[in-house]
Amino acid sequence: xxxxxxxxxxxxxxxxxxxxxxxxxxxxxxxxxxxxxxxxxxxxxxxxxxxxxxxxxxxxxxxxxxxxxxxxxxxxxxxxxxxxxxxxxxxxxxxxxxxxxxxxxxxxxxxxxxxxxxxxxxxxxxxxxxxxxxxxxxxxxxxxxxxxxxxxxxxxxxxxxxxxxxxxxxxxxxxxxxxxxxxxxxxxxxxxxxxxxxxxxxxxxxxxxxxxxxxxxxxxxxxxxxxxxxxxxxxxxxxxxxxxxxxxxxxxxxxxxxxxxxxxxxxxxxxxxxxxxxxxxxxxxxxxxxxxxxxxxxxxxxxxxxxxxxxxxxxxxxxxxxxxxxxxxxxxxxxxxxxxxxxxxxxxxxxxxxxxxxxxxxxxxxxxxxxxxxxxxxxxxxxxxxxxxxxxxxxxxxxxxxxxxxxxxxxxxxxxxxxxxxxxxxxxxxxxxxxxxxxxxxxxxxxxxxxxxxxxxxxxxxxxxxxxxxxxxxxxxxxxxxxxxxxxxxxxxxxxxxxxxxxxxxxxxxxxxxxxxxxxxxxxxxxxxxxxxxxxxxxxxxxxxxxxxxxxxxxxxxxxxxxxxx
Amino acid sequence: xxxxxxxxxxxxxxxxxxxxxxxxxxxxxxxxxxxxxxxxxxxxxxxxxxxxxxxxxxxxxxxxxxxxxxxxxxxxxxxxxxxxxxxxxxxxxxxxxxxxxxxxxxxxxxxxxxxxxxxxxxxxxxxxxxxxxxxxxxxxxxxxxxxxxxxxxxxxxxxxxxxxxxxxxxxxxxxxxxxxxxxxxxxxxxxxxxxxxxxxxxxxxxxxxxxxxxxxxxxxxxxxxxxxxxxxxxxxxxxxxxxxx
Numbered sequence: 001x002x003x004x005x006x007x008x009x010x011x012x013x014x015x016x017x018x019x020x021x022x023x024x025x026x027x028x029x030x031x032x033x034x035x036x037x038x039x040x041x042x043x044x045x046x047x048x049x050x051x052x053x054x055x056x057x058x059x060x061x062x063x064x065x066x067x068x069x070x071x072x073x074x075x076x077x078x079x080x081x082x083x084x085x086x087x088x089x090x091x092x093x094x095x096x097x098x099x100x101x102x103x104x105x106x107x108x109x110x111x112x113x114x115x116x117x118x119x120x121x122x123x124x125x126x127x128x129x130x131x132x133x134x135x136x137x138x139x140x141x142x143x144x145x146x147x148x149x150x151x152x153x154x155x156x157x158x159x160x161x162x163x164x165x166x167x168x169x170x171x172x173x174x175x176x177x178x179x180x181x182x183x184x185x186x187x188x189x190x191x192x193x194x195x196x197x198x199x200x201x202x203x204x205x206x207x208x209x210x211x212x213x214x215x216x217x218x219x220x221x222x223x224x225x226x227x228x229x230x231x232x233x234x235x236x237x238x239x240x241x242x243x244x245x246x247x248x249x250x251x252x253x254x255x256x257x258x259x260x261x262x263x264x265x266x267x268x269x270x271x272x273x274x275x276x277x278x279x280x281x282x283x284x285x286x287x288x289x290x291x292x293x294x295x296x297x298x299x300x301x302x303x304x305x306x307x308x309x310x311x312x313x314x315x316x317x318x319x320x321x322x323x324x325x326x327x328x329x330x331x332x333x334x335x336x337x338x339x340x341x342x343x344x345x346x347x348x349x350x351x352x353x354x355x356x357x358x359x360x361x362x363x364x365x366x367x368x369x370x371x372x373x374x375x376x377x378x379x380x381x382x383x384x385x386x387x388x389x390x391x392x393x394x395x396x397x398x399x400x401x402x403x404x405x406x407x408x409x410x411x412x413x414x415x416x417x418x419x420x421x422x423x424x425x426x427x428x429x430x431x432x433x434x435x436x437x438x439x440x441x442x443x444x445x446x447x448x449x450x451x452x453x454x455x456x457x458x459x460x461x462x463x464x465x466x467x468x469x470x471x472x473x474x475x476x477x478x479x480x481x482x483x484x485x486x487x488x489x490x491x492x493x494x495x496x497x498x499x500x501x502x503x504x505x506x507x508x509x510x511x512x513x514x515x516x517x518x519x520x521x522x523x524x525x526x527x528x529x530x531x532x533x534x535x536x537x538x539x540x541x542x543x544x545x546x547x548x549x550x551x552x553x554x555x556x557x558x559x560x561x562x563x564x565x566x
Numbered sequence: 567x568x569x570x571x572x573x574x575x576x577x578x579x580x581x582x583x584x585x586x587x588x589x590x591x592x593x594x595x596x597x598x599x600x601x602x603x604x605x606x607x608x609x610x611x612x613x614x615x616x617x618x619x620x621x622x623x624x625x626x627x628x629x630x631x632x633x634x635x636x637x638x639x640x641x642x643x644x645x646x647x648x649x650x651x652x653x654x655x656x657x658x659x660x661x662x663x664x665x666x667x668x669x670x671x672x673x674x675x676x677x678x679x680x681x682x683x684x685x686x687x688x689x690x691x692x693x694x695x696x697x698x699x700x701x702x703x704x705x706x707x708x709x710x711x712x713x714x715x716x717x718x719x720x721x722x723x724x725x726x727x728x729x730x731x732x733x734x735x736x737x738x739x740x741x742x743x744x745x746x747x748x749x750x751x752x753x754x755x756x757x758x759x760x761x762x763x764x765x766x767x768x769x770x771x772x773x774x775x776x777x778x779x780x781x782x783x784x785x786x787x788x789x790x791x792x793x794x795x796x797x798x799x800x801x802x803x804x805x806x807x808x809x810x811x
Contacts, residue, residue, distance in 0.1 A: 307662050307663060307666060309671035309674055310666070310669075311666065316663055316667060320652060320663055323654055323655060327654040327693075328654065390650050390652075391616075392611065392616045392644075392646060393646075395616040396614050396615060396616060396639060396643075396644045398635075398636045398640035398667065398668060398669075399667065400636060558618070561611075561616060
């Protein structure tokens with residue numbers, strides 16, 4: 001098995017590397033790679049210039065708490081079976097082969113190193129704040145490798161143990177007893193720690209809530225309970241090479257313990273592995289189709305607006321795409337969002353620093369409204385970009401290309417504009433409540449409504465540009481939604497840059513038209529001039545959208561499905 | 567019902583289909599057969615309006631597919647070998663959506679019958695992502711049949727179906743033809759083609775090798791008299807000396 005595993009890994013790596021170099025011969029791919037590398041270099045340069053390192057104490061505190069919560073979640077809820085996933089080819093070749101379970105797991109651990117090493121590289125070269133760290137690049141990378149490996153090994157171990165317990169008929173709390181025991185101990189430790197600390201030291205801590213929480217975690221006996229979760233992080237807090245070596249030893253021992261635990265477990269995991277592999281393949285298929293935003297399984301056949309039997313087919317396409325969105329958002333996410341909004345509203349309206357909070361909310365909301373005008377068309381993709389691989393089906397529909405593209409573009413435009421309405425409305429409301437905004441309510445309402453119409457027009461044009469890019473360069477845009485590396489970062493930057501320039505060019509004419517109207521009418525009707533100005537701009541954008549959709553319809557009808565499969 | 571004249575499709579320097587002409591009348595079922603890479607899928611995709619032909623004309627129920635694509639497409643249904651469905655729509659919603667696309671609200675009255683015929687009644691509220699491969703295939707077929715197309719094109723229609731499903735599918739295809747639809751059926755299952763099809767079109771390397779009823783084909787090659795479609799196919803495509811199983 002060892003020779004076969006080495007052969008598999010070496011050949012796969014060699015062929016993958018050859019494929020990458022072959023792709024580099026394509027100018028567009030090479031440009032994308034260069035742009036990606038340039039972006040990483042810029043980010044890295046900015047970090048070395050900016051300093052602002054996170055203190056190692058905070059890393060240890062946050063990291064150990066994060067590990068404790070993560071491990072408890074894995075033991076309690078078992079959202080970890082994907083850790084057992086193999087590729088379909090591995091299942092077909094290796095599972096029926098005369099190979100021991102330990103050897104299969106060994107291969108799994110070695111294969112996982114690819115993902116672990118990518119994480120190490122990202123955290124070492126992209127996300128590391130160098131200012132206050134005492135570690136060299138190599139020792140930092142090794143420390144990160146130990147941390148991520150321990151994380152992966154534990155996840156795999158939990159998956160094996162929980163699966164074995166399920167197979168043997170244990171369910172519920174009996175299956176999650178390690179986590180239940182830990183949570184009981186945690187509760188007891190928190191209670192004991194709180195007895196030792198005066199309440200005001202926590203509530204009135206100069207560092208705020210986080211400072212109080214830090215004090216709590218740093219105090220025994222809670223501190224002792226979190227010690228095991230600090231071990232994988234110990235090397236990251238080293239202050240010298242000698243210190244690092246001393247701290248590395250327990251972390252490595254813990255990692256070795258995990259390795260022995262997994263390999264010697266000898267538990268029957270094949271059935272769970274096959275199930276996990278199928279789930280992972282389904283997830284990847286959805287990711288390829290719809291991108292990261294729709295990479296999850298539909299939550300369920302949640303009922304909402306029913307499609308009317310008659311009406312324009314474009315509206316049926318809008319309904320279909322909105323259905324996809326509705327059925328992709330989990331109820332837990334909606335509840336969490338509503339709770340966050342509720343808590344935010346309560347704090348900002350009732351707290352002693354009410355005006356400051358309201359100003360902050362207004363600033364953030366309005367800034368995001370503006371940012372979405374640029375970024376939203378790339379993020380919200382419930383249109384032709386998510387359905388390029390269904391092109392053969394779409395092409396058999398008895399619709400003109402323009403009707404189909406109108407339905408597709410409208411779907412994203414409606415969602416994007418609704419989001420901006422929500423954010424913009426929140427911003428204006430917060431601004432009004434803060435008392436820092438002098439305009440009367442009627443004026444704000446009228447200008448807000450006109451602004452919304454203009455924003456809707458901008459969104460339509462921007463989404464036409466994005467969908468046009470997908471139809472004109474299908475293989476280019478489609479690869480953008482594959483999970484990928486540096487070249488996709490470069491492709492994304494290039495697409496975003498060109499799209500922004502095109503949007504600015506397209507919006508310039510209508511904007512000048514509106515500005516002209518405001519200039520001419522302002523002396524006679526003062527601020528009301530913004531209304532005809534805004535409406536003229538929106539009309540210009542609407543006309544442009546109509547012409548663009550007509551052109552996109554032609555592009556759709558001419559697009560060869562083989563160009564997408566290439 | 568389907569008139570194809572000099573259909574040619576070229577990809578770069580590769581000629582996928584060359585100068586293909588044939589005609590299928592109402593009630594006829596044409597079996598499209600050929601070795602792998604013969605150009606069957608390209609032919610079907612061209613006829614369904616998915617890819618534009620490089621040369622030639624295609625008329626569906628009297629409408630030129632290039633000049634009046636919407637009217638032509640409204641008359642046809644194409645059912646691919648791999649069902650392409652929307653994961654986030656239920657079985658019933660797929661049919662409602664199809665009725666809207668084809669502007670046939672009255673087709674919704676046929677939904678229950680169609681679901682019953684294809685054994686999908688129990689799954690009507692299930693998302694397509696929750697269906698098995700065979701069930702997905704049945705749903706794709708239901709969507710194709712909902713608007714009662716006058717031209718039906720099926721690419722390997724029995725893939726993934728169980729024995730009961732296969733029998734029902736064969737009966738459905740025969741009924742559609744009896745009702746006056748022109749059917750093109752592409753399949754490697756020569757027994758199925760022999761059983762269902764009134765005519766056979768054999769293509770190889772993008773060229774037409776033979777077309778007509780089995781009797782007409784044998785008429786042109788008397789040495790094939792008394793043989794089944796499998797042997798006729800192997801002989802005409804140059805694999806006649808393959809040992810029998």
